Amino acid sequence: MFEDSALATVLLAMFAGAIRVSTPFLFVSLGETLTEKSGRINLGLEGTLVFGAMSGYAISYHTGSPWLGVLVAGLCGSCFGALHGYLCKLPKVNDIAIGIALMLFGTGLAFFFGKAYIQPQAPRLPSISFGFWTDMPALRQALEINPLFLLGIVLAFVLWWGLKNTRWGLTVRTTGDSAPAALALGINVNQVRLLSTMVGGFFAGVGGSFLSLYYPGSWTEGLSSGQGLMAVALVIFARWNPLYCFLAALLFGAAGALGPALQSIGISRGYHFFNAAPYIMTLLIMIASTSPKRSLKGAPGELSITK
Amino acid sequence: MVDVTKADRMAVGQGSALADTLDRFRRSSEFVIMPILALIVSGLLFSIFLLALGKSxxxxxxxxxxxxxxxxxxxxxxxxxxxxxxxxxxxxxxxxxxxxxxxxxxxxxxxxxxxxxxxxxxxxxxxxxxxxxxxxxxxxxxxxxxxxxxxxxxxxxxxxxxxxxxxxxxxxxxxxxxxxxxxxxxxxxxxxxxxxxxxxxxxxxxxxxxxxxxxxxxxxxxxxxxxxxxxxxxxxxxxxxxxxxxxxxxxxxxxxxxxxxxxxxxxxxxxxxxxxxxxxxxxxxxxxxxxxxxxxxxxxxxxxxxxxxxxxxxxxxxxxxxxxxxxxxxxxxxxLPDATVLVLQGLIFVVLLVSETFYGRLPFFRSKGDL
Amino acid sequence: MSKFELNRRSLLKSSAAGLLGLSAAGLPRLASAAGLTAGIVYVGPRDDFGWNQAHAVAAAALKEVPGVTVVEEENVPETIAVQKSMESMINLDGAELIFATSFGYYKPFVLDLAAKYPDVQFRHAAPLWTDADPKNAGSYFGYLDQAHYIDGVAAGLSTTTNKLGFVAAKPIGTVLRNINSFLLGAKKVNPDATVQVIFTGEWSMPVREAEAANALVDAGCDVLTCHVDGPKVVIETAESRGIKCCGHNASQAPLAPKGFITGAEYKWATIYKMFANDLAEGKTLPNFTGGGFDVDFVQSTPYGAGASEAAIAAADAARADVKAGKPIFTGPINKQDGTPLLAAGASLDNYDPSLDQTDYLIEGVVGSIT
Structure with missing residues (x-):
């Protein structure tokens, strides 16, 4: 039978894991794609993610509305984005360094104010059941899908289409590829970057609220374990293409489910390496897919990390 | 940046060796004074944070x-x-x-x-x-x-x-x-x-x-x-x-x-x-x-x-x-929670990075020749 | 007798519940404990619904004891930082009694400081103290596997698939012992029960804990329990998947209003208050204090909505048995690889020192430690 096959169990678990775990990666990497397309890198999204997780949880707890929590998490994220965007426009201020500083600052603030919310239980986001057609419990569970995941897919398409075909997409891309060219076209470079970083921060905040309000669904200090930073890595991996961001996030989520899934069918030897699978996989793909000779396809020309 | 170039010296003119040294000292002092200023600013910002929380x-x-x-x-x-x-x-x-x-x-x-x-x-x-x-x-x-x-x-x-x-x-x-x-x-x-x-x-x-x-x-x-x-x-x-x-x-x-x-x-x-x-x-x-x-x-x-x-x-x-x-x-x-130290560290980090932008822009640290 | 003091070496010879005393050296500075300051160091956040919270609850109880001041520090890693934190409590706060609550604090940090500050009493929450260690140091420990055994009994009567799930942090002695006892409890009432275990590899890693919990449910487990620092995520995941769960370390009952059966909890307050009272009366503190239900060092969380009548009755009976000293480990028990641990009729005392050295899982546990 299908259910009896160990391989099927693992594949199903990875499929379910991809859907459950990928959403924060998806949101943060979409936000970072937009920011990087405008020519800046924001490593501070890890701090934004953690702060988003905390603030979303806190608001959901106080108001009883998890969706309001998601919104506030996004707004907090855009505040961090605004801070990053504003500071980086000052001469001689390095965007990578500011990002690292904001990562520390955002995490610190989240832990500081988050102490009061480790204990309480906040209302969580609902899910939509797409598994009504099957009577396999595991598959049915895998198809319990959070609306944010669907929203993320839509967003990936919108961003992909928008960057390519709309006027603001062109503006963002021009700013990211060559600031002098953008200036010549009368584009306010700093403002475009500020807005792109703010929108990127909004997405990262929403991604964080998914962690605390849906999966795993509570606020603790160890909640993120570097997911915001990994999402920034996924952007390079996804070649600044929002659709690839979606695939990369799915792949990363699936790889993360590999360790527990293998143990559930009795393979535990070397489980540390299976747990590190997402990182090993990302590194290998980055090594295989990059080249020192030509700059990466899709890479914004102004981006400090690709120079 | 610290090096006093020949042109600078000439611009300063034939001033005494002492004035030259003082000038040089003043310009190098930027690298000591700026971080200290940044620390003071971070301290002030953090004080506001503490006051807002009702702490001294x-x-x-x-x-x-x-x-x-x-x-x-x-x-x-x-x-x-x-x-x-x-x-x-x-x-x-x-x-x-x-x-x-x-x-x-x-x-x-x-x-x-x-x-x-x-x-x-x-x-x-x-x-x-x-x-x-x-x-x-x-x-x-x-x-x-x-x-x-x-x-x-x-x-x-x-x-x-x-x-x-x-x-x-x-x-x-x-x-x-x-x-x-x-x-x-x-x-x-x-x-x-x-x-x-x-x-x-x-x-x-x-x-x-x-x-x-x-x-x-x-x-x-x-x-x-x-x-x-x-x-x-x-x-x-x-x-x-x-x-x-x-x-x-x-x-x-x-x-x-x-x-x-x-x-x-x-x-x-x-x-x-x-x-x-x-x-x-x-x-x-x-x-x-x-x-x-x-x-x-x-x-x-x-x-x-x-x-x-x-x-x-x-x-x-x-x-x-x-x-x-x-x-x-x-x-x-x-x-106060243990994260207080993280907040302070993050704040100092941000302010110090921002202070980079002021290097060479505050008149005090400039050589007279640059003015 | 409300408490007991035991020496692990003499326990080998003593078949009774180990009521052999071993006293510490004198406490010159503490003839009167008026104004005793106790310092407590935690490895994680104090309100993690788990290990640290269990200690923090006891610290709060200790604060109620007249004349006792408690100073606390949380999120102290198992590095030189903990040595300095404890030393700072001694030097700057005048702490005379230190509770070091994380396993890795003992060697070398507690031992070094005990040698350096002979007037200060150090107590560490794991059964590690030996005769060779400084006399002003010591261990206190609650044998939580007794409560996991009770959880197992209740869980064994709550499962319909006969598959119980266990999310574990690392394959270390105390964790393995809890898993084994949990299975023994389940098997006592349900010989077909098995326990499937998944190790996350970290003491606190919420996303992976949730993934592990889901993987166990997908594998057919219908009761979950865990041994990680903060069980919040595992319990909430079990509840949202509509299955039952048993808690660990502290009370997680409010997290699972539908499926919570019972939980294995420490009751450190018994020990903390006992130490404070001993010092107040000028008594010497024991170097090794350990126990389970018999001395009120561990407890079961009050039954939740997930506990059936049968499960409650069986668990209550089993707890009375353990309290009376009836052994959990009774043969025949094989290790996972089939080698015999105990022959039929043989048994191990609940405080048998060999159990502190558990490095195996027993037959019936699915999942390996290599």
């Missing part, structure tokens, strides 16, 4: 002073915490001279500590400590050096972003440590904290006489000085700085950019590896998951605050060590 900034800063620097115990507390930070900050500072941002020094620390403990296992029964410790240190240097050297090589030869690669390698380093420590190299006599075999009390590095600060601090200061000389007084350092300033120009001049990157990263990794060695040889006596204590990540902060200058890293590490040392006292006396 005066209490806070006097506790930081008392817990970090006020008594001889506090000083030792501070120094012992700053020792690993010097090494891990060097791991960020050296590649930074080439324009590389390495954030995975923690991985090199973990692997360095693990390599040191692992190579010690077969030697413990027979080797005297004067042989054992150098071999352990060498193993740590090699392991850490290879780990971050790999990051440099990937960057140059494959174009893989070094910031991300070093972070990924940190996670992988942790899984390597856990795999061996919970598996093949586990000390069977300790079922509850998976660790390698202890190297033994007698083999461990002791404290500087009269204190309980281990010798790692002294080694850290010596290493920082040596690396300062390397980066500022040798052809290697000069070439590295040119590469950091403009990669394409360096390539056009025929500098061996790839070699420079790999060697700088390897040196950086060796520094972090040594941090791991001292954790094993002076603190834990064995390798286990306690090696993952975040020193590598705090080192990033230290290096940036020191503007990647190896000599400045030492006082900055001591300063941050002091803040960390006072963290406990702040928790106990002011009923």
């Amino acid at each position: 900034p005066a209490d806070f800063f006097s506790l930081v002073w008392r817990g970090g620097f006020g008594t001889s115990f506090s000083w030792q507390n501070t120094l012992v915490r700053s020792s690993p930070l010097i090494f891990t900050a060097l791991c960020v500072a050296i590649p930074a001279r080439l324009g590389l941002v390495i954030i995975g020094g923690e991985g090199a620390l973990v692997l360095g500590g693990f390599a040191a403990a692992a190579i010690a296992i077969p030697m413990i029964p027979w080797a005297p400590s004067f042989l054992l410790l150098p071999v352990m240190a060498l193993a740590a240097i090699i392991a850490g050096g290879i780990w971050i050297g790999l990051v440099g090589a990937l960057r140059h030869y494959r174009g893989v972003n070094e910031t991300i690669a070093s972070l990924l390698l940190f996670y992988i380093a942790v899984s390597i440590l856990n795999f061996f420590v919970e598996g093949a190299l586990r000390d069977p006599s300790d079922p509850n904290k998976p660790s390698t075999m202890p190297i033994g009390r007698d083999n461990m590095i002791g404290a500087i006489p009269g204190t309980d600060v281990h010798w790692g601090l002294v080694f850290g200061i010596v290493l920082a000085t040596l690396l300062y000389l390397l980066m500022n007084r040798t052809t290697f350092g000069f070439a590295a700085r040119i590469t950091g300033g403009n990669l394409r120009a360096a390539q056009a001049q025929g500098l061996p950019v790839g070699k420079l990157m790999v060697i700088s990263c390897a040196i950086a990794g060796a520094c972090a590896g040594l941090a791991g060695f001292f954790e094993v040889a002076a603190i834990h006596g064995k390798a286990n998951a306690s090696l993952i204590a975040g020193y590598g990540f705090t080192g990033i902060l230290v290096s940036f605050l020191a503007r990647h200058n190896p000599l400045v890293i030492v006082p900055v590490a001591i300063f941050l060590g002091g803040i960390a040392a006072s963290g406990g006292l702040i928790q106990r006396r002011m009923d």
Whole structure:
């Protein structure tokens, strides 16, 4: 039978894991794609993610509305984005360094104010059941899908289409590829970057609220374990293409489910390496897919990390 | 920037040697006064934060002073915490001279500590400590050096972003440590904290006489000085700085950019590896998951605050060590959470980076000739 | 007798519940404990619904004892930082009694400080103290596997698939012992029960804990329990998947209003208050204090909505048995690889020192430790 096959169990678990775990990666990497397309890198999204997780949880707890929590998490994220965007426009201020500083600052603030919310239980986001057609419990569970995941897919398409075909997409891309060219076209470079970083921060905040309000669904200090930073890595991996961001996030989520899934069918030897699978996989793909000779396809020309 | 050029001198005119010196002094003082100003600004901002929470900034800063620097115990507390930070900050500072941002020094620390403990296992029964410790240190240097050297090589030869690669390698380093420590190299006599075999009390590095600060601090200061000389007084350092300033120009001049990157990263990794060695040889006596204590990540902060200058890293590490040392006292006396220290560190970091923008723009620090 | 003191070596010879005393050296500075300051160091956040919270609850109880001041520090890693935190409590706060609550604090940090500050009493929360260690140091421990055994009994009667799930942090002695006892409890009432275990590799890693919990449910487990620092995520995941769960370390009952059966909890307050009272009366503190239900060092969380009548009755009976000293480990028991641990008729005392050295899982546990 299908259910009896160990391989099927693992594949199903990875499929379910991809859907459950990928959403924060998806949101943060979409936000970072937009920011990087405008020519800046924001490593501070890890701090934004953690702060988003905390603030979303806190608001959901106080108001009883998890969706309001998601919104506030996004707004907090855009505040961090605004801070990053504003500071980086000052001469001689390095965007990578500011990002690292904001990562520390955002995490610190989240832990500081988050102490009061480790204990309480906040209302969580609902899910939509797409598994009504099957009577396999595991598959049915895998198809319990959070609306944010669907929203993320839509967003990936919108961003992909928008960057390519709309006027603001062109503006963002021009700013990211060559600031002098953008200036010549009368584009306010700093403002475009500020807005792109703010929108990127909004997405990262929403991604964080998914962690605390849906999966795993509570606020603790160890909640993120570097997911915001990994999402920034996924952007390079996804070649600044929002659709690839979606695939990369799915792949990363699936790889993360590999360790527990293998143990559930009795393979535990070397489980540390299976747990590190997402990182090993990302590194290998980055090594295989990059080249020192030509700059990466899709890479914004102004981006400090690709120079 | 500090150098007084010929044109400047001429512009100053035929002023006395004293005026010249004063002028020069005033302009160099920018590099001391600006960070201090930035610290004061961070302190003020943090005071506002505390006041908003109804806590007293005066209490806070006097506790930081008392817990970090006020008594001889506090000083030792501070120094012992700053020792690993010097090494891990060097791991960020050296590649930074080439324009590389390495954030995975923690991985090199973990692997360095693990390599040191692992190579010690077969030697413990027979080797005297004067042989054992150098071999352990060498193993740590090699392991850490290879780990971050790999990051440099990937960057140059494959174009893989070094910031991300070093972070990924940190996670992988942790899984390597856990795999061996919970598996093949586990000390069977300790079922509850998976660790390698202890190297033994007698083999461990002791404290500087009269204190309980281990010798790692002294080694850290010596290493920082040596690396300062390397980066500022040798052809290697000069070439590295040119590469950091403009990669394409360096390539056009025929500098061996790839070699420079790999060697700088390897040196950086060796520094972090040594941090791991001292954790094993002076603190834990064995390798286990306690090696993952975040020193590598705090080192990033230290290096940036020191503007990647190896000599400045030492006082900055001591300063941050002091803040960390006072963290406990702040928790106990002011009923503030442990994250308070993180908030303060983050704030200082942001303000110091922003202060970069004011260098050369405040009239006081400018030569009269520039005005 | 409300408490007992035991020496692990003499326990080998003593078949009774180990009521052999071993006293510490004198406490010159503490002839009167008026104004005793106790310092407590935690490895994680104090309100993690788990290990640290269990200690923090006891610290709060200790604060109620007249004349006792408690100073606390949380999120202190198992590095030189903990040595300095404890030393800072001694030097700057005048602490005379230190509770070091994380396993890795003992060697070398507590031992070093005990030698350096002979007038200060150090107590560490794991059964590690031996005769060779300083006399002003000591261990206290609650044998939580007894409560996991009770959880197992209740869980064994709550499962319909006969598959119980266990999310574990690392394959270390105390964790393995809890898993084994949990299975023994389940098997006592349900011989077909098995326990499937997944190790996350970290003490606190919420996303992976949730993944592990889901993987166990997908594998057919219908009761979950765990041994990680903060069980919040596992319990909430079990509840949201509509299955039952048993708690660990502290009370998680409010997290699972529908499926919570019962939980294995420490009751450190018993020990903390006992130490404070001993010092107040000028008595010497024991170097080794350990126990389970018999001395009120561990407890079961009050039954939740997931506990059936049958499960409650069986668990209550089993708890009375354990309290009376009836052994949990009674043969025949094989290790996972088939080698015998105990022959039929043989048994191990609940405080048998060999159990502190558990490095195996027993037959019936699915999932390996290598």
